[in-house]
Amino acid sequence: MGGLPKKAFKLEKIYQDTSHNILVDAGALLFAKNSLSSGLEIEQAKITAAAIVEAYSKIGYEAVGVARQDLAGGISFLREQAARSTFPWISANLVERSTHKPIFQPSLILEKNGITIGITGLTGLVGQSPIDEDSETEILPWQQVLPQLLASLGKKCDIIILLSNLPHSENQLLSKQFDTVHVIIQSGITTNNLNPTLINNTLICQTEKQGKHLGQMEIQWRPSKKWKYEGNPVLLQKQNELDRLNWQLKRIRSKGTPEILYKNRPKALLSYHNLENKASMLKQEISREQSTETMLEDQSTYQNIFIPIKKEYPDLENIAQIVEQAKIDVNAIGKQRRARKALAGYKGTQSCQDCHVEQYDNWQATPHAKAYETLVAKSQQFNVDCLPCHVTGIDIDKGHLALSLQEDLLKVGCENCHGPGQDHAATPEQSNLLTPSATVCLKCHTDEHDDDFNYKRDRQLVH
Amino acid sequence: MAANSCPPLSKTGEVVTMKLFVTLFFVICALIPASLYGAAGTEKSFTIFYSNDVRGETEPCG
DSSP: OTTHHHHHHHHHHHOOOTTTEEEEEOSOOSOSSSSOOSHHHHHHHHHHHHHHHHHHHHHTOOEEEOOGGGGTTOHHHHHHHHHHOSSOEEOSSEEETTTOOBSSBSEEEEEETTEEEEEEEEOOOOTTOOOTTOTTEEEOOHHHHHHHHHHHHHHHOSEEEEEEOSOHHHHHHHHHHOTTOOEEEEOSOOSSOEEEEEETTEEEEEOOGGGOEEEEEEEEEOTTOOBOOOSOHHHHHHHHHHHHHHHHHHHHHTTSOHHHHTTTOHHHHHHHHHHHHHHHHHHHHHHHHHHHHHHTTTOBEEEEEEEEOOTTSOOOHHHHHHHHHHHHHHHHHHHTTOOOOOOTTOOOTHHHHTTOHHHHHHHHTSGGGGHHHHHHHTTOTTOTTTGGGTSSSOOTTOGGGGGGOOGGGSSOOHHHHHOOOHHHHHSTTSOOOOOOOHHHHHTTSOTTTOTTOOHHHHGGGOO | OHHHHSOOOOHHHHHHHHHHHHHHHHHHHHHHHHHHHHHHHSOEEEEEEEEOOTTSOSSOOO
């Protein structure tokens, strides 16, 4: 959520003319996971989610898809959020079990620059994980809902956009089956931006995880409702072959007139004529291919770019206020639950100092020693989502336990990498400590939090 | 009296004028649907701005 005020800043600059522009989110914007573990984690995550909805409403989003992750707070929570959103939440296949009636809006029709745009959405079913809280809810397969919906939208709309939370492979299948879905914008976690790929008559695209980019697709839509195939591979291959032949012919001719040059070498002359014939045939074939292409002038085109949301962008003030307030609320609710208890097996960093003076002194100069203080500086020291990577001995999904940690574990100390040290401190001659591997570091130094992490280089900095 | 001095339209002149009007009428009638078709046949443009997975952080916790 930290980048939302920056995204809003960027959007304010580029998304102004709403008569020609449309702003949508494919979903997966409220929660990081499909299910949340503890009561406090859910409460804090819901505060953040509500702030995202408020920010999206202020930014002016026009439609948002319902992804599986957006249901982690329960259906009733999403219903509440939908009621206070200025934009519709779209899902055609998230339905009431008994009636198969969609819970949210199944589709939306917008008019932009004289084009009627139909938007629909599909919620993905990740494994067999049930939707918490509401057994009356069901996610239907796309095969069951799309035929009727597309037939209806197709009659009213010039172009149809699908906000899809389905896996990429399912979206490909769907594209092969229906040529009336013109654009699929995927949601969910993906490492890289996915450039639009044309399958049948559907462009599939997605921005990378963490909202680090904003997709911008300019569409020139023509009445044929067909996309133009860019870079005909057959034509390209033939053109390359012709270029190669022409280069060979030119090289021969540069030495003199072939008939004179090869007067006494009939085989070489024959080869030259064969090359000439081949080139001539290829020219004709290319010309035929090109004429077929020009017959398809009535095809639609697009240009797509991914706009990076850079850290150095300023924050848009009103969105920054929403985010800051959410952070304060998240921290406050965590603060109420704190308690001080010893963590079984852990001794604390101070006790390591007695024997490992040099390592301790080196460690003290590293960011690990101040990891908790950085949270305090941002008033996030009670945020269970952040805590596991800023303290010692807490698993990533057990952030709520960090609220009970003793003072000496409120840092990324020795035992965070080497394991609990109580036994070793009691009998130093017996070492049960671990030699940490890359996986220990990578639990926290993920792309999400540290995209510049290099294990070989950075492990030298630990102590 | 200058108006009265103008010679009246001849029968041939009336026919030519009438023919001109009729021709113009048909030309306009033919052009209207053609221009409408032309309008429908041209491309129209719009831009989609899209995002995904905003929940992740572009700024770490601390």
